[in-house]
Ligand SMILES: Nc1ncnc2c1ncn2[C@@H]1O[C@H](COP(=O)(O)OP(=O)(O)OP(=O)(O)O)[C@@H](O)[C@H]1O
């Protein structure tokens with residue numbers, strides 16, 4: 369098969385591993401920088417060109433679209449879809465996953481466990497907003513935050529109200545979320561491919577830090593998920609509409625709670641922590657899905 373890996377950087381671990389796995393399975397892999405693709409739309413049908421060449425004869429695409437280029441990246445994925453090329457993640461699923469709020473809205477509809485979350489149009493009644501989220505301590509998150517930046521723990525009602533007022537004053541969009549204390553500064557990354565958890569790791573924040581992000585100094589170890597955790601992760605990936613997803617869960621006293629679902633989850637941390645050939649699982653998913 370001819371497989372396109374949409375990535376801006378062929379040197380990245382995830383990109384390199386996908387190329388390696390595709391070739392190992394006997395396929396032809398092309399790393400394509402989606403930002404350099406041009407989209408052509410006309411009556412005779414959709415097409416894509418890349419430099420001087422048309423992109424033709426592809427059987428599948430693996431989007432690795434960075435959060436900062438979601439708009440153009442998903443337009444390119446959609447064009448491949450219109451050309452009947454199978455994508456491991458649909459353009460719609462990627463768009464869903466990119467917005468913390470939209471993602472939680474979709475998960476809630478499916479009855480998936482999540483921390484109670486409140487979002488308002490800069491409501492001035494901050495006391496009510498904080499108490500709706502269960503009262504302090506609460507977590508405030510900037511909608512456009514990433515890698516743990518813009519995620520704040522407000523320990524008491526006063527702190528929560530003043531932080532929320534400050535964000536509101538700056539017209540910064542935030543969600544207010546129940547704080548899951550018993551998670552103990554750790555979260556779980558469950559890697560889902562084709563409706564199955566293929567690997568999972570626990571990420572523990574550094575001493576005194578409630579955020580477990582590896583970018584914030586957290587550490588990762590392999591973890592065996594419970595059946596309930598597996599079910600939750602699989603259901604979350606399905607609800608958002610992703611064939612390949614990194615589902616982040618908190619372990620709480622009322623079971624697993626989903627924080628977010630990522631559509632271009634990194635392979636390095638999870639392959640190193642688990643020793644599983646995750647790139648190979650993604651290629652196997654394509655082999656199963658594409659009938660030539
Ligand atoms: N409601 C919560 N209760 C307890 N801990 C939380 C809660 N929300 C977030 N955390 C901790 O903070 C970390 C960062 O939060 P979150 O994943 O929501 O934002 P982010 O990492 O900035 O987003 P992204 O992963 O998209 O970059 C989580 O991994 C988790 O360890």
Ligand SMILES: [Mg+2]
Nearest residue numbers: 515516616628
């Ligand atoms: Mg996160």
Ligand SMILES: [Mg+2]
Nearest residue numbers: 515628629630
């Ligand atoms: Mg994320």
